[in-house]
Amino acid sequence: MIRLWHVAQSRSFRVLWALEEIGAPYELIRCSFFDRSLRAPQHLARSPAGRVPALEDGATVLCESGAILAWLAETRAPHLRVAEGGEGRAAFLQGLHYAETLGAHLANLTQHHIVLREASMRSPTVMRLEAKRLENALRAVGPGWVAGHFSVADVALGYAVWVAQRFVSLPEGAAEYLAACEARPAFQRAMAKDGPPEIYLRDFYPPPEE
Ligand SMILES: N[C@@H](CCC(=O)N[C@@H](CS)C(=O)NCC(=O)O)C(=O)O
Known part of the structure; x- marks a missing residue:
């Protein structure tokens, strides 16, 4: 079973979206930056820097979103990658x-x-x-x-x-x-599961004027 530790709008959204593209069953564990849960010893065992995403895939634990994307494609969705030597x-x-x-x-x-x-x-x-x-x-x-x-x-x-x-x-x-x-559709399903905004509360953050 796959388990994903996730904070809304963060880089763990990449993994949430990929999981929806793949269609594999997974458990989504929603976390927050503001409740210290990412600093709990259990989470630090998964992600030593206390961050998201963290992914448990059976005995395999990963905490780097790019590596997780590559891993999921490699193990479950070859159509979502280009293998060594492949076109593109x-x-x-x-x-x-x-x-x-x-x-x-x-x-x-x-x-x-x-x-x-x-x-x-x-x-x-x-x-x-x-x-x-x-x-x-x-x-x-x-x-x-x-x-x-x-x-x-x-x-x-x-x-x-x-x-x-x-x-x-x-x-x-x-x-x-x-x-x-x-x-x-997978992006839209992931958005629907993302949770209330945790980082970007505004649509636009303009650069300060000179
Ligand atoms: N390079 C890592 C970066 C992970 C990362 O910095 N995650 C942020 C959210 S986007 C985080 O968890 N920050 C919480 C913290 O630094 O305490 C990845 O792509 O997975």
């Missing part, structure tokens, strides 16, 4: 890892706009710079699936674009790509 393999790897390029900007913007509550803690220069760098990085995304067919690379990238729309106006290709992700 390079694009698949590129897409899977490019999601982390976007993720670095998103983490920084999320810290600045949301996690740091006092204005004096934030750097308007960094916030503007990160928004610009994110916007530029998004120009490489979409409109088609990264490996020529839908794969877990699109789950990783699609989630990043879904978060990115909170911080920048999406370039055309990325906007079209996101619309295709959102049209997938």
